[in-house]
Amino acid sequence: MEPFETITSRVSALMRDDVDTDQIMPKQFLKRVERTGFGEYLFYDWAKEDGWDLPRNQVLVTGRNFGCGSSREHAPWGLEDYGFKAIVAESFADIFRSNCTKCGLLPIELARPDVEAIAASDSVQVDLAAQEVRWDGGQASFEIDEQIKHRLLNGLDDIAMTLQQDEALAAYEQRRERSGPVTTAL
């Protein structure tokens, strides 16, 4: 995972509420065996609608309860692969929010007027260290869990976090190394 640095980007607006994960990444694409390349299938059905326009910017702005429905991790994978680094929304579904930060995507919850102002503005700046979003004529601060902030700023995924405890892990393994079962010896 890349460390999250302050981004300045144009905005991609998808001003709909209750966008569910089956719209973000339809189930027919869950059968793939790769972890990458999901961006191509993002909003697969909606992308066929007339007038659909979702440029590959770094910031997505959207409505209320974004990412509801099935807990599939393929949805954030698709958004990340498409190029997004931060999602600004009025609110997020719980599991989706936590799945986002696992692949380095920053979910930002803001009040409706701010969300609308950002959607209408030309470009936006997201500063995670300061927990601030800035745009032409406005700015807003957002909340984030301290530990998640630390992880994102340093580009640490869950595995990297656990591996920071490598000493405890190695000590445990040494203490508990015992006869079996050893799968490689079968």
Add this chain to the structure above:
Amino acid sequence: MPTTLFDKIWAAHEVAPGLLYVDLHLVHEVTSPQAFDGLRMAGRRVRRPDRTLATADHNTPTDGTPVAARIKDELSRIQVQTLEKNCEEFGVPVYSLGSERQGIVHVIGPNLGVTQPGMTIVCGDSHTATHGAFGSLAFGIGTSEVEHVLATQTLVQKKPKSMLIRYEGELGFGVTAKDLILHTIGQMGTDGATGYVVEFAGPVIEGLSMEGRMTICNMTIEGGGRAGMIAPDDTTFEFVKGRPAAPQGADFDEAVKQWRTLRTDEGAEFDKVIVIDASRISPQVTWGTAPDMVTDVASAVPQPQSEGHERALHYMGLEAGTPIEQITLDRVFIGSCTNSRIGDLRAAAEVVKGRKVAPTVSAMVVPGSQEVKAQAEAEGLDEIFRAAGFDWRVAGCSMCLGMNPDTLSPGERCASTSNRNFEGRQGRGGRTHLVSPQMAAAAAIEGRFVDIRTWS
């Protein structure tokens, strides 16, 4: 302070608060590809290949297809081949299609002896709870957790609550472990154990074979439980003894001494306790589209209590009030990680011996692993099934989940020894009734459900 079996195993595996060490990680083709890909992208390796074991089961055809390259379905072929490639690259032992040790992941673990008392065992599959029958803590995980375990051999976990389900009394004639667990789920509902690790205990449990105990723990998840477990005893040790991965000689005796300490102490507290009178349980048959929609074989399809029930009856094509014994069947499936072990096949074969499958029924037996298949064949069970008109297949998940060529057609009604009767689980539009192997075998002969206790 007195502690539970679950407390003991949990405490012994906490590397740091909330970080649990994993003794055995079982891997299969469906939930692992992205986990391996994630490792590759981050330049990580598998920390303990010697504590990891892979097999192909969900997607594999059961018609004797010899190697992955010959699997007709493209997606299945790619998944199985990807598993083989990943295991080779990361040094993980794998029993894929064509291996004499290939089979359902929850059947091969115990049979190889890699499942042992006191361990923590995880797998990207919800029926991992099966292994709890050995007095281990075993549960299913998601794909990103699979990646986490591959890379670190640990799991970030909050400790679940504990529940004790104690069975009083004795099981009646013709009543099996499957009936015990189906009845229990019927009592507590599909979310009755949500958030809990369940310990099953009581004289009935102590009297069960390891196969029966695995059937019980396997279906804990159908009651919402995170894991099911049973304290290990002589039955457990006898089962483990002599298996390829079991400790040998003096090491085994030493291990048993330690395993004997894996018991819930007198006076230990559970967050919840349920007591069930086992002597009142009859052979069970599910009538709906969730495992808790279940009733006694001697009764009738119940009156719907909710919209969900009505929908279920409609899907199942059943009328309330119809005696269960009048329900006729098109298919019978004996298999799955719930009931495909040698003991299950022996029990079914005994019912089938010298009889013929009804002409209106197409019936199949799918051994849980290639080793179970070989053993059954050595005992002549395959002959008994074939002579009766059963299709004798090669190991795999088969018709448990409709992900491989074995599926029900829309509207087909099946007596199945598997664990889930959800809409479309065995194939789109298929109608599943969950039962024990004996009940499934008798249903195949008669073409309808019969009460195994009075049937002759």
